[in-house]
Amino acid sequence: MEKLTSPYKWGMVIDLDRCTGCGACVVACQAENNVGICDKKEISEGRGMHWLRIERYWVGEYPDVRVRFLPVMCQHCQDAPCEPVCPVYASYHNPDGLNGQVYNRCVGTRYCGNNCPYAVRVFNFYQHEWPKPLDSQLSPDITVRSRGVMEKCTFCIQRIRRAKEEAKEEGRQVRDGEVQPACAQTCPSEAMVFGNLADPRSRVSILSRSPRRFQLLEHLGTHPSVFYLKGGGREHV
Ligand code: SF4
Known part of the structure; x- marks a missing residue:
């Protein structure tokens, strides 16, 4: 565990029992973060730009087969494999x-993307354009990335910064639940809970200690800041 230099350690818990796979979080993320719009050809070439994807898998044997969904975004690992391999410290x-990404420092070697075991980093192979009137929806708080730059989920850092600045002006810390990334705010079943893991009384901290908790590829020792709660059913008993 690294030495904390801040009263905040942002993290997320995703309850797989609540996720219905609706994809609203993916669309919210795209709209909030100026994520490039890809056409059918680009998607078929594996050049999709989503920062958050919904993995789909089946459990059980026919006829008792059930579908499960797993939202996967940057896990904001405390020992992130993407960071030491970047030659220009963009990650x-x-x-x-x-886990931050400095866009104007990125030189596009893609070492970080290749070293990420969660495959959550996406590279701008094309110069994306937003046809009118979609260009009006671009957020001025976020850089519009150009061709040759690697990007990924930031936990909507622009929202975190705003909440921190407001709290600082009022001489207090950010309250539990005061800031949410677009995905968590939009999820209709409230499957995602975001907050400060450094506060043991925050909702996200309490959920992260649930007996149902697990992390993706935990054996790799990346120490993600995203926790999942196992879905129910016989296969998880
Ligand atoms: S919005 Fe919520 S329920 Fe829908 S896919 Fe995302 S996490 Fe699952």
Whole structure:
């Protein structure tokens, strides 16, 4: 565990029992973060740009087969494999425990994407355009990335920054539940809970200690900041 230099350590818990696979979180993320719009050809070439994907898999034997969904975004690992391989330090760790990406430093070697076991980094192979009137929806808080730049989920860092600045002006810390990434805000079944893992009383901290908790590829020792709660059913008993 790294030495904390901030009162915040942002993290997320995703309850797989609640996720219905609706995909609203994926669309919210795309709209919030100026994520490039890809056409059918680009998607078929594996050049999709989503920062968040919904994995789908089946459990059980026919006829008792059930579908399960697993939302996967950057896991904001505390020992992130993407960070030491970047030759220009574009991928770095911030004091709040987030894995950041400095777009104007990225030179596009894609070492980080290749070293990420979760395959959550996406590379801009094309110069994306937003046809009118979609260009009006671009957020001024976020850089519009250009061709040759690697990007990924930031936990909507623009929202975190705004909440921190407002809290600082009022001489307090960010309250539990005060800031949410677009995906968590949009999820109709409230499957995603975001908050400060450094606060043991926050909702996300309490859920992260649930007996149902697990992390993706835990054996790799990346120490993600995203926790999952196992779905129910016989296969998980
Ligand atoms: S919005 Fe919520 S329920 Fe829908 S796919 Fe995302 S996490 Fe699952």
